Amino acid sequence: MQERKAWTLNGFMGILLIACLLGGATYVFFQGQIIPAIVIFILASSLATGITIVQPNQSVVVTFLGKYMGSIREAGIFVTIPFTVRRTISLRVRNFNSKRLKVNDVEGNPIEIAAVIVFKVVDAAKAVFDVDQYEQFVEIQSETAIRHVATKYPYDTFDNHTLSLRGNASEVSDELTKELQDRLKVAGVEVMEARLTHLAYSTEIAQVMLQRQQASAIISARKLIVDGAVGMVEDAINRLEKDGVVDLDDERRVTMINNLLVSIVSEKGTQPVVNTGSL
Structure with a gap:
């Protein structure tokens, strides 16, 4: 189904024409010509059934005897095909807030997720004829798309290479918008934006996952500290030897590396031992 323009006549001109026909029918009736008067009156009444008022940002879908005759998208008053069924569809921008859905992320962890x-x-014709109750269709397809996108990513991650629901909300929202558009184009609906409004672990595992998240964060932070400490010690040893400050054998090199690593990595301040020489 593809939307097309319905036949219309300017409403004010149409009302003027109907008034003239009614006046003509009255005049002919008093002239004693009853049958022509009845015909003109029926014609005027038929045109009057086609009077349609269209509000801004609305589309009126016109059907006649089960056949789609077109749509009226311009705002104003019109006269269209008589004896037609006309259904008004809103073209205004609307919001739909999904329920909080319980799904499993890609790692199998149960989470709660919701989106707006x-x-x-x-396309009003698609919305009316290609799906049954397009508002309900949008609701069901939106929840289906949210579930599908949520199962493709982990809730959270501590590396910079893997997308996650919590850390990459913009990318997840863009993918959700694209998937929704693919699902809803059959209903003549354009998805303008899709954003996550709620994201959390399910209540039954929230405390456990919080501990796991904290442990993962600690491990990730310690790994970063160790990597930085190794680089700092390496630079320090190379610079000391390059400048000729010290000449270290293997045993003393190991001792200095150990001391430097302990000093840098330790969470508490280290106490230096001053060697003043030997007697």
Whole structure:
């Protein structure tokens, strides 16, 4: 189904035409011509059934005897095909807030997730004829897309190479918008934006996952500290030897590396031991 423009006549001109026909029917009736008067009156009444008022940002879908005759998208008053069924579809931007859905992320952890979907109808014919109750269709497809996207990513990660639901909200929202658009284009709906509004571990594992998250954060931080300490010690030893400050054998090199690493990595301040020489 593809939306097309319905036949219309300017409403004010149409009302003027109907008034003229009614006046003509009255005049002919008093002239004693009853049958022509009835015909003109029926014609005027038929045109009057086609009077339609369209509000801004609305589309009126016109059907006649089960056949789609077109849509009226311009705001104003019109006269369209008589004896037609007309259904008004809003073209305004709307929000849909999904329920809090319980799903498993890519690692199998149960999470709670919700999103807000900003959409509008761009093809009224598709919204009316290609799906049944397009508002409900948008709701169900939105929840399905949210579940599908949530199962593709972990809730959180501590590396810079893996996308996560918590750390890459913008990328996840873009993918959710794209998937929703693919699902809803059959209903003539344009998805303008999709954003996560709620993201959390399920209550039954929230405390355990918080401890796991804290442990992972500590491990990641310690790894970063150790990597930095090794680089600092290496630079210090190379510079001392390059400048000729000290000449270290293997045993003393190991001792200095050990002392420097302990001093840098230790969470508490180290106390130096001053060697003043030997007697």
